Amino acid sequence: MNEKVDFKGSVILNPVPVVLITSKNKEGKENVFTVAWTGTVCTKPPMLSISVRPERLSYEYIKETMEFTVNLPTSKMTKAVDYCGVRPGRKFDKIQEMNFTMKEGTNINAPYIDECPISIECKVKSIIPLGTHDLFIADVVGSHVDSTLMDEKGKIHFEEADLITYCHGEYFKMDKHPLGKFGYSIAKKPIAMKDSAKSIEKENNTDTTKVKDLSKDRPRKKNNNYKSSNASKKRNSSNNKHKNSRKNTTSTRRKTK
Template sequence: MKEKVEFKGSVVLNPVPVVLITSKNKEGKENVFTVGWIGTVCTKPPMLSISIRPERLSYEYIKETMEFTVNLPSTKMTRAVDYCGVRPGRKFDKIKEMNFTMREGSNVNVSYIDECPVSIECKVKSIIPLGTHDLFIADVVGSHIDKELIDEKGKIHFEEADLITYCHGEYFKMDTEALGKFGYSVAKNPVVKEKSKKESTKKDISSDSKKKAKEKSNTSSRADKVSKKSFKNKKNDKNKGKKNFSTKKSTKSINKKVSKTK
């Protein structure tokens, strides 16, 4: 039996999604900050929640307009995610410093970050004071998703978005290999793990690559042999020509000597 250590009064729920929240006040000033405490709270209607400290600038902006946008960053944006989480919006223009491309929202008067593969537009429904943080529960009113992540059936492949998670003070890359599919544990004919499928695909690709490389090498080798043979034949023909020319020259010289003797 493994030994357990008991912790009291500490939320150790990890890992969690890490997102960039954009907001705008009534004067049109925009801000962005990092949030790790976010989650889905309802499917119909679609709703999510975020927890914010009252002293944050974004808290003021969101409470004033009751709108915000959740932006899911990729691993390339990890530094920006960290920066937006430690720098205060009252002193720094984080959007400008991180050189984010801001796009106008469709359903809210809040811009979204174009560099993020997924952005979710939200309207606040209620705010619940909890203690150090207040809980903002919001309706999801629209989203912006990179087209390349959506397949022909309309499924969104988040695993291809190169997303990151936050775990106990560190950032981690999301794994692209699936461990199973929802419901596979009770399915009559369980679907083979995505990992094995991808591995076999990789093996096939690797095998084909090696085969093509070998064929290319053999073709190149045959071409070299033909080229060398051709060069050798040309060289022999050249040498043969030299010999014939030398023989003709010798014969001509002998004929001249014979003629003189006569």
């Protein structure tokens, strides 16, 4: 067993999604800043949370209007994400400096960043003071998703959005290759993960063509059974013919006698 090192109360939950939060105050001024302390808190009704330091300019904007938008950036936006996290909004116009294209919200007055493939509009339901941060719990009232990420069934392929995560002070790209699918551990029929096999091949330099596709085994077994049953029918047919020929020969001999 590996030796463990004990830490006192320290939040080391990693990795976490890193997002850009946009807001607008009652005077119409807009701001953006980076947040890593965010997460889903409820499905019905759909709700999420963000934790914000009270000294932040966006804290004032959000508390004033009780609205904000969560924008999910791509790996190409990592430098902008970092910049918006270290530069204060009171001294820098981060939206202009990062050349973001701002679009008006559909359900709220807070804008969203068009360069981000996914944006989530939120209305604050409650604010809970915690310590260094205050927790904003909000209802999700609408979302904007790039059409290129959706298939014909309406499923959103987040793995194609080139999203990033934040892990202990560093940014990482989201992996496109899944390790499993929800419920695969108890599925009666094996779920073939082709992308995972390709990923394993790259990492281990193995040949994925040797990996069995379990979904193809069943029809093969049926074909084999079909062939074997046909073969047995042919054998039975030939045996019957042989028996009939013997009977005919015997009856012929009896007649000649």
